[in-house]
Amino acid sequence: MNDPALDEPITNAASEANDNLKQKIEHDKDDALSKADEAEDKAYALSTGWWYASTGFPLIAGTFGPMANAFSVCALVENWRVEVPPGGTEAHGIDIRDPRWLIAVNAVSLVCALMANLSLLLNMAKRLRFEIAQPITILGFWVASVLLIGLLSYASTDGFHAPGVQDQALTQAFYYGIFAAGLYQIISYLMCITVWGAYRGAYSKNFELTIAQRTLMLQTISFLVYMLLGALVYCKIEAWKFLDSVFWADFTLLTVGIGGDYVPKTHLGRGLLFPFAIGGIIIIGLVVSSIRSLVLDRGAQKMSARMTEKTRARVVKQIASAERKGHASNKPLFGLSKSIANSLAEDPADDKVDELKRRKTEFEAMRRVQEMASREREYLALGFSSTAFAILWFVGAAVFWKSEEGQQWTYYGSLYFAYTSVLTIGYGDFVPQSNSGKPFFVFWSLLAVPTLTILISNMGDTVVKGIKEGTIWLGEISVLPNSESHAVERLKRGLYKATLGKLSFPSAKKDEENANTAKTIRDEDNDWADIHETHPGLVKLFDSSERRKIDPEAIKALDRRADAWAAAEEGDENKARENKDRRAEAEHHYRRLLVSEITKVYADTKLNTPRKYSYLEWSFYLRLLGEDEADSSIHRKALPKDKTHSVQKKHGRHNTKPNHEDAGSQSNKSEGPDSAAPKWSWIGEHSPLMGGKDEAEWILERLFEKLEESFRALSHEHDRIHEASNDANSDSGDANTAEDHDSTPGEDGSPDETSSHNKILPG
Structure with a gap:
C-alpha cells in the first residue's frame, strides 16, 4: 500500500482538511473577538x-x-x-x-x-x-x-x-x-x-x-428574617404583641434606641439582647457595604463614563469652534490652558510641533477632561443624595405629624424626631404610639439605611475632601512651612490657588508656575524611576541610551520571577542569540516581555482603586502592542461627533481600539483612508481612556491578544516547517525509489530543519 499515485492525493486531502479546520477555528476566534x-x-x-x-x-x-x-x-x-x-x-x-x-x-x-x-x-x-x-x-x-x-x-x-x-x-x-x-x-x-x-x-x-450586588438580596433577606425571628422571640419573652416586637427590633438593630414602652424588662430579654443586637449590627454592616459597592462600583462608574463622554465632546466642540473663529490662542478653553488648546488644534500631519509633545498634550487634556467630569459627577451625586435625604426627612416628618395627632405633635417636633432618628441619635423624648406611626417608622427607617449610606459616601468625596483641602490651605497661608518666607506672600499665593487664578498677583502667579514646572519634572523623573523599576525590559524598546541606566539586578529579578514557560523562552532566546538569528531572538524576547507585563498589569487590575497610568507608561505599552507615539501617520486630531460620523461614513467605521501589529515588525501606519490601521486621538471618541473598562483591564486584554497572536504565528511556523519537511521527504523518495533510504545530505548543505521549530518568522 505504498503506491505514490494513491498516497499523494490522500496526503494532500488531509493537509487541505487540516488547513480548512485551522482557518475555521481562526475565523471563529476572530468572530468571537469582534462580537x-x-x-x-x-x-x-x-x-x-x-x-x-x-x-x-x-x-x-x-x-x-x-x-x-x-x-x-x-x-x-x-x-x-x-x-x-x-x-x-x-x-x-x-x-x-x-x-x-x-x-x-x-x-x-x-x-x-x-x-x-x-x-x-x-x-x-x-x-x-x-x-x-x-x-x-x-x-x-x-x-x-x-x-x-x-x-x-x-x-x-x-x-x-x-x-x-x-x-x-x-x-x-x-x-x-x-x-x-x-x-x-x-x-x-x-x-x-x-x-x-x-x-x-x-x-x-x-x-x-458584581458579587456584592448579587449578595445584596440575600443579605436583605437575612436581615429581615433575623429581625422577624428576634421579634417573635421577644414577643413571647416580654409579652408584647408581635408587631410591637417588630417595631422594637427595628429601632434596636438600627441603633436608634428610642425606647418608650418597649424596652426589655426581664433578665432573659436583657441577656439575649447582647448576641441579638451585635448579630443584627453585623448584618446591617454587610448590607451597607453592599449598597455602597452598588453605588460606587456600577452606578458611579456608569455615571462617570457618560459624563466623561459629554465633557470630552463639549471640549472638542469648543476647540473646533474656536479654531474656526481663529482665536484659539487668545483665551483658555473650557478650563484648559492656552498652550494645551493650541496644541489640540494642531493637525498631526503638520510639523509645527513635535508629535510626542503634541500627543502628550492630548493625553494631559484628556486627564483634565476626566478630572472635570469626575468633579461634576461627584457634586451631581451629592446633589441627588442630599435631595433624597431631604425628601426622606421632610416627608417623613409630615407623615409622623399626621399619624401622631393623638399625641399633639407639631410639625417642628416631627422634624426634630425624624432628624434624631435618621442619624440614630434616638433621645427617646418623641416615640410613635399610633398603629399607623409604628409601621411607617419601620418602613421609613429601613429606607433611611441606603439613603444615608449613599449620602455619607458622596460627602466623603466632596465635602470632607473640601474641608481637608481647606485646612491645608489655611495652614499654608498661616503657620505651616512653605516656600514663601513672608506671611503676605503666602496669603497671595493662597488666594491665587483658592480662586483658581481669578484673583491674580504677579509674584504668586510666577511662584505657582515655577511650582507646577518643578512638579512636572519630579513626576517625569518618578515615572522614569517607576518604569526602570517595574518595566526594565521595555526601556529597550525606546532609546538605546537608556540601556545603560538599567540595573542588571532588576533584569535578573525579572527573570527569576518568570514561570517555566518564560524560562523556556529565555533559553530559546539565548540559542537564537548564539546562532545570530536576530529575528528569532526578538520574537522570543517579545513573548517573554508579554508574559512579564501581563503579570504586572494583572496585579494592577486587583487594586481597590483603579490605577491610572502616566503618559510614559502608556507609550511603553502602546509600543509593546505595536504603535509608536511618535508616528503621526496613525494619529489624527479629535473631531466633533458630527464630523467624526461623517468621516466614518465616508471611509468606514473607525475601529473601537488601535489595531496593533506585532512588536518587532514595523509600527502600523495609515497610508490612506482605506488603510486597515485606524487613526485615533487621545481626546477622541475612541481613545483608550474613554472605554467603559479600567485602564489596566484595557491594557491586559490587548496584551493577551498579542500573546495569542504570537502563539498562533508560532503554530503556523511549526506547520510550515513540518509541511516543508514532508514535501522534501516525498520528493526525495520519488527521485530515489530504487536507492537506499539512508541517503546523504544534499550538496547545498541545508541544515536539519528540526532545530527551527523554536523560530517565528514575521507575518
Whole structure:
C-alpha cells in the first residue's frame, strides 16, 4: 500500500482538511473577538436610563422585594381591626377576628410574592432562565399587589366595620399591608421596563452584577428574617404583641434606641439582647457595604463614563469652534490652558510641533477632561443624595405629624424626631404610639439605611475632601512651612490657588508656575524611576541610551520571577542569540516581555482603586502592542461627533481600539483612508481612556491578544516547517525509489530543519 499515485492525493486531502479546520477555528476566534468588542461598545454606549433598567431596577426589586414580603407577613399574622376601649387608645385595643376569606386571600398574596422573589433570586444567580423567571416575577408581584389592594380597599369601607362595636380602629397589620402592596406594584412595573429593554435589544438578558450586588438580596433577606425571628422571640419573652416586637427590633438593630414602652424588662430579654443586637449590627454592616459597592462600583462608574463622554465632546466642540473663529490662542478653553488648546488644534500631519509633545498634550487634556467630569459627577451625586435625604426627612416628618395627632405633635417636633432618628441619635423624648406611626417608622427607617449610606459616601468625596483641602490651605497661608518666607506672600499665593487664578498677583502667579514646572519634572523623573523599576525590559524598546541606566539586578529579578514557560523562552532566546538569528531572538524576547507585563498589569487590575497610568507608561505599552507615539501617520486630531460620523461614513467605521501589529515588525501606519490601521486621538471618541473598562483591564486584554497572536504565528511556523519537511521527504523518495533510504545530505548543505521549530518568522 505504498503506491505514490494513491498516497499523494490522500496526503494532500488531509493537509487541505487540516488547513480548512485551522482557518475555521481562526475565523471563529476572530468572530468571537469582534462580537466581544461590539458588546463592549454597546455596554459603554448604554445610556444612564438603560443602565437603570438593566441593573438598577433588578437590584431595587431584589432589595425591596424581601422587605415587601416581610411586610406581607406582618399583615397576615395579626387581625386588621381592634376595638378601642373607653378612655383608651388604639395601641392597646382589643382584637376583632378577621373573616376567614380575608386571611385566605392575604395568604395567597404572600405565596405569590414569595414565588416572585424566589424566581428573581434564581434568575440573578443564573439558575433560572430570563424568559422563564421574569414572567413569574412580574406576574407574582403584580397579582400579590392586586389582591392586597382589593383587601385594603374593602377594609377601608364601612362594610368592614364589626357589628355591635361602637369605636374601632385599624391595626398595624393593615398599614403593613399598604406598604407591601405599594412595593409590589412598583417592583412589578420596574421589572416590566427591564424586560422591555432586554427584548428590545438595548442590553443583555443576563444580569451582569458584581458579587456584592448579587449578595445584596440575600443579605436583605437575612436581615429581615433575623429581625422577624428576634421579634417573635421577644414577643413571647416580654409579652408584647408581635408587631410591637417588630417595631422594637427595628429601632434596636438600627441603633436608634428610642425606647418608650418597649424596652426589655426581664433578665432573659436583657441577656439575649447582647448576641441579638451585635448579630443584627453585623448584618446591617454587610448590607451597607453592599449598597455602597452598588453605588460606587456600577452606578458611579456608569455615571462617570457618560459624563466623561459629554465633557470630552463639549471640549472638542469648543476647540473646533474656536479654531474656526481663529482665536484659539487668545483665551483658555473650557478650563484648559492656552498652550494645551493650541496644541489640540494642531493637525498631526503638520510639523509645527513635535508629535510626542503634541500627543502628550492630548493625553494631559484628556486627564483634565476626566478630572472635570469626575468633579461634576461627584457634586451631581451629592446633589441627588442630599435631595433624597431631604425628601426622606421632610416627608417623613409630615407623615409622623399626621399619624401622631393623638399625641399633639407639631410639625417642628416631627422634624426634630425624624432628624434624631435618621442619624440614630434616638433621645427617646418623641416615640410613635399610633398603629399607623409604628409601621411607617419601620418602613421609613429601613429606607433611611441606603439613603444615608449613599449620602455619607458622596460627602466623603466632596465635602470632607473640601474641608481637608481647606485646612491645608489655611495652614499654608498661616503657620505651616512653605516656600514663601513672608506671611503676605503666602496669603497671595493662597488666594491665587483658592480662586483658581481669578484673583491674580504677579509674584504668586510666577511662584505657582515655577511650582507646577518643578512638579512636572519630579513626576517625569518618578515615572522614569517607576518604569526602570517595574518595566526594565521595555526601556529597550525606546532609546538605546537608556540601556545603560538599567540595573542588571532588576533584569535578573525579572527573570527569576518568570514561570517555566518564560524560562523556556529565555533559553530559546539565548540559542537564537548564539546562532545570530536576530529575528528569532526578538520574537522570543517579545513573548517573554508579554508574559512579564501581563503579570504586572494583572496585579494592577486587583487594586481597590483603579490605577491610572502616566503618559510614559502608556507609550511603553502602546509600543509593546505595536504603535509608536511618535508616528503621526496613525494619529489624527479629535473631531466633533458630527464630523467624526461623517468621516466614518465616508471611509468606514473607525475601529473601537488601535489595531496593533506585532512588536518587532514595523509600527502600523495609515497610508490612506482605506488603510486597515485606524487613526485615533487621545481626546477622541475612541481613545483608550474613554472605554467603559479600567485602564489596566484595557491594557491586559490587548496584551493577551498579542500573546495569542504570537502563539498562533508560532503554530503556523511549526506547520510550515513540518509541511516543508514532508514535501522534501516525498520528493526525495520519488527521485530515489530504487536507492537506499539512508541517503546523504544534499550538496547545498541545508541544515536539519528540526532545530527551527523554536523560530517565528514575521507575518
